[in-house]
Amino acid sequence: MYTLNIAIVIPFIVALFIPLLYKKFGRVHTGWFVLAVPVALFIYLAQFIPSIARGEVYFSEVPWIPSLGINFAAYLDGLSLILALLITGVGSLVVLYSIYYLSKERESLGHFYVYLLMFMGAMLGVVLSDNLMVLYLFWELTSISSFLLIAYWYHRRQSRYGAQKSMLITVTGGIGMLAGFIMLSTMTGTNSIREIIATIGQYTDHTLFIPAMLLVLLGAFTKSAQFPFHIWLPDAMEAPTPVSAYLHSATMVKAGIYLVARFTPVFGGDAVWFWVVSIVGLVTLFWGSFTAIRQTDLKALLAYSTISQLGLIMSLLGLGSAALYFDEATEATAYYSLAIFTALFHLINHSTFKGALFMVVGIVDHETGTRDIRKLGGLMTIMPITFTLAVIGSFAMAGLPPFNGFLSKEMFFTSTLRASELSFFSMETWGLMFPVVAWVASVLTFVYCMILVFKTFFGNYQPEKLEKKAHEAPLGMLIPPVILASLVVAFFFFPNIIGEYLIQPGYGAILPTFMEANLPDYDIAPWHGINTELLMTLGVVGFGIVLYRLWPSWSGIYALFPAKFSLDSLYNHTLMSVERRSTSLTNRYMTGNMYHYMVYIFIVIIVVVTGAIAYTGAFRFDPSNDAPISIYEAFIAVVMALTAIAIPFAKSRLTAILLNGVLGYLLALFFVFFRAPDLALTQLVVETVSASLFLLCFYFLPEWEKEKRKRKIKGINAIIALSVGTLVTMLALSVQSNRLFDSISAFYENAYELAGAQNIVNAILGDFRAFDTMLEVVVLLIAGIGVYVLIKLKANKGGRDVENK
């Protein structure tokens, strides 16, 4: 009954045992043990296809923190199933590929497969979670495991840079997303996505609705490498190629797509959502394809093409959300929902051909030692199978028949054309932009696909530039891309099988009302007759060939975008300047000079306390209750004040010590006036002992020198000192004038009855509040030990080394 939850946890459990297997069975490639996990999960998930296609959903919940509404809730519907099958299916192939790609002898396989399984489990958790907080948990786990995988070759500087960059960007987005989730949760009072979808209608006017939407989108855009957050993806190509194929083409970057699709029923139909998602998608689509052309590294080219294709899917999701603008599900409103259907179709297609392409590039890299287009060429006859796979993948990506990319690209054109017919969201003015951008980006896509195939496999073979002698890859390495490439072709010829069994239920999960109304039943067909879309595709091919032919003559256009002004340099610059500035700021106020810290402390005290007094109007001066001053007291007070003032001006240390002693004795006299015999006694004794201590120590200390400071600093010190003194006086006066209630001391006058003592002060010290006294004794003890140790211990050079005795 909890099988779904268990399925999510299984990769984590197996990951626990990987180091053991790696150590114990070192002779077998660890990947073989790992392979069983995604295969088993794929078979398990595939069983759900027929029932999900009938419209059933599966839900199971394990309580985790019920008091906070956080439960490990697994939910399987059409959308989750598509992603879960991609994760486990492509996962199986990637693990198989990695067995041949990563050397058993040279690589630390234990680490690799632990990270990979962790990622797989986290990714399954993302797509199968119904609880917002659990979804976030798995979301961050994918960020962390992807961080670990990118930096797998951690001795390379570029790997660490790429890992840090992707971590910073995706985690920033993730935290934004968490904030959005919390807003959603406070708005609707539940953490369950299904319940939020059911009740969101009441909250569309809520003040948190738009912020929550934008924050969730921030998370999705950073994860899915949408403009301008796409910059981490090309740098993540420092990861081993199986990782790039898995994480950065088929799964992790689809997490953002999944999130947008999942939240389309929540936010869809809103103009902000429609515009933000569509525009960001289109910009990413264009920018990714435009930048991919200039790349000379095959993996970087594929990275930008991934960005571009993700932008395509994202824009489709944005366009499709227009269907939710209407409250009713009718033929007319469902007309726009083709975009959603296309997005899911292209999502699957992209995973197949991009996975295959990454594996192809990995093979080229593995067998020639380089991925640089300028060094490669003429590999067609040397690596015929790899070449075939590359052609299939690239042509599918370019949108040519007979490959699945053709179908989704045609549908993409149809969707953008339909979107331009919208009569709301001010689409009358802007609608035409969509098909135009789509078409231009498709031309560029065609160009880089051709570069990928022709620059690598045609032309002259240049063995002198290659590190290895090129040869065909081993069979095991070819099997996974062959499977993916066959799917690419199979989807073209039998698109309606996945259309009916996978995409239709997924579509239903995003637009449930249309599904219930059985609207519309999309049929994918390669041939629609001669229509606008076909003409657009022909135009793409025609212009693409022309541009490819003339590529050297227009490559100068990229000089308009120098590296200095790129988003990467903006990122680097921001990171560096933030670090530099915070360092210089810290160095400026953390001077290491105690004087400065004391000045800060005193100024804060002055400002805060004066501010509080002024703000509350607490200052009072009411001398009416004062006791009269006798001549003795006045005389002693004046002497005491003069003594104190004289200390800073004292010429020798002896004078200063003696003046301090005078202060102490005068204080004792005041204690007499205040009728405190015990205090007077103690003060006399303590002052005598202190004075002798001072004298004793000062004997060893340097001569009392005149304060050598600049006049200005002295002035500042005097001002601070005066302000502190005035403040204390003000406080003392205000407190005396604001007596709110009587003292509790009347109770202590029962000292004789309660404690058998006639001296009240001693009764308090020894009986009523004896804890204070006990701890005060401890303080003295510790001080005594400290003094003893300081004098005796000589752990320094020259002296006896007590520490190491």
Next chain:
Amino acid sequence: METMMSVLVGILVTVATYLILSKSLLRVILGTAIMSHAVHLLIMIMGGFSRDSSAPLLGEEAASYTDALPQALILTAIVISFGVTSFFLVLAYRTYKELKTDDLTKLRGHDNDE
């Protein structure tokens, strides 16, 4: 009386603060000693002052006694500040012996401490 004592406390605090802000370690320690005098006096006057009341000794059989609680608090405070001051003094002594300076602007840790 209380007003005059408050002003006296203010003067003591001013002098103590000024000494704490100086460069020499000795002056800082002296400043803390004066600061504790000021605080003890402050606690004392907060307890109030009355010419009619007698010392807090029950044998006096007086009509009213001065507040005994602040006296007990000050007694504790005197002993603690004495302990701390003596520790401080010895610390200054050791510092000077090891580092040959009592100039606080020079006592800034080692350059390789960071």
